[in-house]
Amino acid sequence: MNEEALGWVIRTRDPEFADWEAFTQWLEADSGHAAAYDALMMADAGLADILPDGAATIAAPANDPGQRGWRPVRWRGSWIAAGAVAAVLVAAISIGVMNRADIYSVTTKPGETRTIALDDGTRVEMNGGTTMRFDRHDSRFAALDSGEAAFMVRHDGSKPFRVTVGDAVFEDAGTVFNIVHSGHATRIGVSEGKVIYNPEAEAIALPAGRALSDDESGLRVMDIAADAVASWRHGRLTYANVPVTQISADIARSLGVRLTATPGAGTMRFTGTIRLDRDPERFFAGAAPLMGLTAVKQGDGWLLKEGDGPPR
Amino acid sequence: MAGPRPFAPDLLDPSRFMATGLSAIFLQNRPALLRFLRARGAGEDSEDLLQDMWMKLEAKDLGPVADPLPYLYRMANNLMLDRYRSATRRERREQDWAEGAGGVMADPSEDIAIDDRLILNQRLEEARAVLRSLGPRVELVFRRFRIEGVGQRTIAEELGVSLTTVEKDLQKAYRAMIALKRKMDTE
Numbered sequence: 001m002n003e004e005a006l007g008w009v010i011r012t013r014d015p016e017f018a019d020w021e022a023f024t025q026w027l028e029a030d031s032g033h034a035a036a037y038d039a040l041m042m043a044d045a046g047l048a049d050i051l052p053d054g055a056a057t058i059a060a061p062a063n064d065p066g067q068r069g070w071r072p073v074r075w076r077g078s079w080i081a082a083g084a085v086a087a088v089l090v091a092a093i094s095i096g097v098m099n100r101a102d103i104y105s106v107t108t109k110p111g112e113t114r115t116i117a118l119d120d121g122t123r124v125e126m127n128g129g130t131t132m133r134f135d136r137h138d139s140r141f142a143a144l145d146s147g148e149a150a151f152m153v154r155h156d157g158s159k160p161f162r163v164t165v166g167d168a169v170f171e172d173a174g175t176v177f178n179i180v181h182s183g184h185a186t187r188i189g190v191s192e193g194k195v196i197y198n199p200e201a202e203a204i205a206l207p208a209g210r211a212l213s214d215d216e217s218g219l220r221v222m223d224i225a226a227d228a229v230a231s232w233r234h235g236r237l238t239y240a241n242v243p244v245t246q247i248s249a250d251i252a253r254s255l256g257v258r259l260t261a262t263p264g265a266g267t268m269r270f271t272g273t274i275r276l277d278r279d280p281e282r283f284f285a286g287a288a289p290l291m292g293l294t295a296v297k298q299g300d301g302w303l304l305k306e307g308d309g310p311p312r
Numbered sequence: 313m314a315g316p317r318p319f320a321p322d323l324l325d326p327s328r329f330m331a332t333g334l335s336a337i338f339l340q341n342r343p344a345l346l347r348f349l350r351a352r353g354a355g356e357d358s359e360d361l362l363q364d365m366w367m368k369l370e371a372k373d374l375g376p377v378a379d380p381l382p383y384l385y386r387m388a389n390n391l392m393l394d395r396y397r398s399a400t401r402r403e404r405r406e407q408d409w410a411e412g413a414g415g416v417m418a419d420p421s422e423d424i425a426i427d428d429r430l431i432l433n434q435r436l437e438e439a440r441a442v443l444r445s446l447g448p449r450v451e452l453v454f455r456r457f458r459i460e461g462v463g464q465r466t467i468a469e470e471l472g473v474s475l476t477t478v479e480k481d482l483q484k485a486y487r488a489m490i491a492l493k494r495k496m497d498t499e
Contacts, residue, residue: 016463020385027351034353038396043490050439202449205472219448
């Protein structure tokens, strides 16, 4: 493969490319350059057959100079219950001792929240259905094993606060951020300061207003409204074009209800804010129509199905 | 939705431009554009291509354009790519005719059989796996650039890495993807 020609393919494909004179000079330097460039441009066009169409990310018009070109969709802000304080009081928190004596784990049940105050002044607010590990002798360490938590980190440049999530590490740089981890998917939103994703590997910097998600469809970064980060602490669920499957997992975690969605309902997407309510009947009566869905009680759980609204 | 079409044709969308005098800029830079088309391999057709461009500019009344000169260069470059593409296609068709011993050729783009669809999906999977194997950042950079049509400078800012890093990631991803595509095409 002609490396130089490849370089020019990439450069001229950039919507901001402007140095056509340098390109002309390169072409003139050797009569074979134009052919090599054409061949690689054809190969580039051919890649369209084997590339995913990017549907998962919904790009804005790529060359619209007014926007950064990317309105995010996959990120979800989170939410939780108005009764958070009460929930903490009654929460049955299991504190398990790990094999290492200084590591302890904290688990909240679905519908419960808990605030962990670390010695250095950092606060971690755990949402329902969440398991985390902390180190008694190292207040700059936390691990999110599953669930969701918001972090208000007291920054110390000489000793950064680090959260491990599966194989990934998030390192703060003076920061308020929220992480959700379920199955193989991880999502983080940053509302203040900056977080570094995997500082020793990819080292992706996430400033305030940015979010990152890593799931089976790959790693993405996107924008997030700062007030949508950890909105669960204010009794809300805030979403921008998020599939209902993800939303129902959040609702289940927040309210402590068993909730499933029919396949049809699960693939639908919702944008907006859902107010949480401790009373499931009242909550679903308001929230389901908001999403264009119907909620029915099934035994000890709930089912979200496609709405009874006008046929589409 | 589909990714950006090849050769960034939305750059030709006039609605995003603001300045004035595209035709004037064309006339001022005619020699440079001619030189570009010659270098690009248009040979004796260069003058004709410029004439085509001029007609298009006049007929379409594109109105004001923000970065008129890069816009004109890109227009010229796209003309050359179109030429190359149709020449390759013609060549291939003639070859197919010869090999087909005069049989009726179906338009290859007409309909895709179910088997082909399966192969297509398999290839998508394979491409995704190759991209994944290059590491998350390379994958992310390539996806942003090639599928979502975002510029390198913007990507570098988003990731908080240098422009050089983004360039290197793209080279790496492109090498792997083009090699994969070539391998698939010979299968």
